[in-house]
Amino acid sequence: MFRERHRWSPALALALLVAVALPAGCTSRAWADPPTGVISDPGFEAQPHQAISAPWSAEGPDFKGIDIWRGYQKTGDKNAFIRTSSRNWNAITQRVPVHANTNYVLDGWVRTSGNYTTGYFGARTQNGKTLVQENYGIVRTPGAYQYVHVAFNSGVNTSITVFIGYVAPGTDSWVQIDDVHLSPPYGNWAGYVVPSSPRNTAPTAVTATWIEPSFPCVDTAAPDHISVWVGLDGLDHSLDESLVQVGTSASCDHRDPTGAPVLVHQAFWEVINGGDPTGEQPVPGDRPVAAGDTVSASVVRRSSDPTTYVLTLSNLTRHWTASLTKSTPYARSESAEIITEEPGAIHQAIWPRQLSVPFSYVTVDGDPLDNYEVLTQRGQRPDTGTVYEPSRPTSANGFSAFTLSSRP
Numbered sequence: 383m384f385r386e387r388h389r390w391s392p393a394l395a396l397a398l399l400v401a402v403a404l405p406a407g408c409t410s411r412a413w414a415d416p417p418t419g420v421i422s423d424p425g426f427e428a429q430p431h432q433a434i435s436a437p438w439s440a441e442g443p444d445f446k447g448i449d450i451w452r453g454y455q456k457t458g459d460k461n462a463f464i465r466t467s468s469r470n471w472n473a474i475t476q477r478v479p480v481h482a483n484t485n486y487v488l489d490g491w492v493r494t495s496g497n498y499t500t501g502y503f504g505a506r507t508q509n510g511k512t513l514v515q516e517n518y519g520i521v522r523t524p525g526a527y528q529y530v531h532v533a534f535n536s537g538v539n540t541s542i543t544v545f546i547g548y549v550a551p552g553t554d555s556w557v558q559i560d561d562v563h564l565s566p567p568y569g570n571w572a573g574y575v576v577p578s579s580p581r582n583t584a585p586t587a588v589t590a591t592w593i594e595p596s597f598p599c600v601d602t603a604a605p606d607h608i609s610v611w612v613g614l615d616g617l618d619h620s621l622d623e624s625l626v627q628v629g630t631s632a633s634c635d636h637r638d639p640t641g642a643p644v645l646v647h648q649a650f651w652e653v654i655n656g657g658d659p660t661g662e663q664p665v666p667g668d669r670p671v672a673a674g675d676t677v678s679a680s681v682v683r684r685s686s687d688p689t690t691y692v693l694t695l696s697n698l699t700r701h702w703t704a705s706l707t708k709s710t711p712y713a714r715s716e717s718a719e720i721i722t723e724e725p726g727a728i729h730q731a732i733w734p735r736q737l738s739v740p741f742s743y744v745t746v747d748g749d750p751l752d753n754y755e756v757l758t759q760r761g762q763r764p765d766t767g768t769v770y771e772p773s774r775p776t777s778a779n780g781f782s783a784f785t786l787s788s789r790p
Contacts, residue, residue, distance in 0.1 A: 418479045419486065421544060421564045425620050426460045434462065434474065441547065442472030449558070456491045456527045456560040456714070457622035457656070464547065465556040473547025474559055477508070480536045488514075488544060489531035490562035491618075491716075495555045496521030501548035503530040507539050516580075519548065523584040527560065527716055529577035529617060531757070533567065563619045568762035570724045572770040572786055575617050575757040576746045578716040582754050583747075585718035588612045589680040591698075591743040596673030597734035599634035599643035607633040607731030609650070609723045610739055612679045614691065615710075617717035617757075622657035624713035628679050628693040628706070630671050631662070635731065647671040649704070651693050656712030665695055665704045675699040678743070683715045718746045722770065722786045724761055733763040733770055739786040741772075750777035751784075766790075 422437040423429065429448040434440050444466035455461040464472045480486065488505055496519070504515025514534040522528070536542065546559050578584035590612050599606060611629025618624075628651040634643040649665040671677065676698040684690045689711045696703040720741060724733045744751060752775065761770040768788050775784040 418481055419484070419564060419566075421476060421478055421562055424563050425455075425458045425561050425622075426462050426559075427458045429460055437476055438462065439475050439477075440473070441475055441545070442470050444468050444470055444472045444550070446472055446474065454493075454558050456493075457618060457620035458560075461558050461560040463556060463558045465554070466550045467552065467554045468550050469552045471547060471549050473545045475543050475545045477541055477543050478564060479541045480539060480564075482536055482538055482540050484536050485533070485567045486536060487531060487533050487565050487567055488563070489529065489565070490546060491527040491560050492518055492530055492546065493525075493527045493558040494519055494521060495557070497553060498548060498551040498555050500551070501557060503546050504532050505534060505542045505544050508541055508543065513537075513539075513542065518580045520580050522580070522582060523578055526578045526584040526714065527558075529579050529717065561618055561620050565619075568760055568769070570726065570761055571719075571721050571759040572723070572761040573719065573721040573741075573759050573772050574751060574775065574784070575721075575759060576718045576751070576754045577617050577757060579755055584714070584716050585614065585746050586683040586685070586715050587680065587745075587747050588614060588718035588720065589678070589743065589745045590720045590741050591676060591678040592739055592741045594630055594647060594671055594673055594675040594677055595632055595737060595739045596645065597632070597737060599645050600735070601643050602732075604726070604730055604732040605634040605643060606734040607631070607635060607725060608734060608737065609725055610677075611719070611721055611723070612681055613719045613721070614681050614683060614715045615713045615717055616719050620657070622712075623654065624656055624710055625652070625654040626681050626691040626693065626708060626710055626713060627652055627719070628665070628681060628695050630677055632673070633731065645673070647673065649695055649697070651695070651706055651708075653691075653708045653710050655710045665706070667702075667704060669695075669697070669702060669704060670700055671697060683713075688715070689713070720744055721759065724770075732765075733761060733768065733788070735763070735766065735768065735788070737770060737786070737788045740783070741786065742781065742783040744775070744782040744784070745780070748780075750780060751775045751782040752777045
């Protein structure tokens with residue numbers, strides 16, 4: 383549910399700092415300043431030639447550039463790369479204006495040759511001091527992109543240099559880079575995501591059970607509206623991303639005969655295939671959902687045909703189950719999501735003032751969340767500052783549980 387409906391905005395827990403100082407080097411090109419706090423050309427789609435050009439720049443002496451229509455990208459048509467057999471530090475960089483004393487999340491996707499562990503993704507000040515960085519290099523799933531991310535406060539700095547690079551091992555090695563973004567720490571998702579990463583294999587199945595939420599409707603221009611869902615492959619900012627998801631929605635965008643807003647629940651599914659969304663679709667058949675119902679959902683990528691996904695939704699209270707099979711050729715299944723979402727981008731909606739959604743029987747590839755590096759997603763209501771976040775997951779008997787709730 384993305385393009386507009388479910389466009390992801392990151393809200394991540396703090397990443398580990400890696401205490402390795404890397405050389406700042408010399409940038410090769412100049413560029414005009416992008417808007418404050420925004421990375422320009424994040425997916426390299428505006429790069430006109432194989433040579434790296436503004437707003438991106440390069441560090442180090444070895445071969446690097448842009449792959450154009452070669453099929454190596456995560457999304458879109460292009461990606462950046464570095465390839466060398468030296469022992470040098472090489473990087474792709476961009477200088478980005480930022481607001482001082484502001485929290486940011488920097489994230490992106492890399493795919494590597496797997497024969498080094500000296501890759502680094504992060505941000506440094508203009509005098510070359512590393513603010514934050516994450517180590518990468520190990521391949522967990524052959525052929526899969528890996529999500530890398532860091533969270534930091536800009537401090538007194540009003541600009542930073544974003545870098546993605548590695549110290550080469552002296553033999554042929556490479557990294558492919560795509561979809562690099564800088565964002566605030568709160569978004570329109572709240573819950574947990576398990577990404578393909580330097581510590582996780584690429585997930586192919588996700589399951590969860592939840593209690594359908596209830597909340598009072600307030601008669602405002604922006605109706606309270608949330609969706610609760612599980613999905614695969616939605617962790618990406620790109621307009622060309624893919625996502626396969628199934629779940630329920632609860633919306634105050636309805637009126638009773640007196641004109642008062644009333645809460646309505648619906649079972650839905652949606653597929654986004656390389657940026658092409660189906661839109662939110664009702665699950666076929668008579669599929670009633672009400673507040674307090676126990677709902678179970680799963681999305682599974684078929685191993686025999688990786689372009690095919692099986693979506694299953696069950697209302698355990700009302701004793702119905704629906705199973706759908708969808709083809710999504712562009713999906714890579716490089717993240718799994720258990721999410722409560724405020725889909726305001728298309729519904730002109732907003733988070734409810736108070737919310738509690740208990741989740742149970744959560745698994746990714748049959749394992750509980752504590753078997754993975756998980757990303758915590760947090761939302762925030764702009765008018766009240768209310769934060770929506772999951773409790774720390776607990777695990778027992780091979781399953782995880784947590785509660786998504788609001789706090790002032």
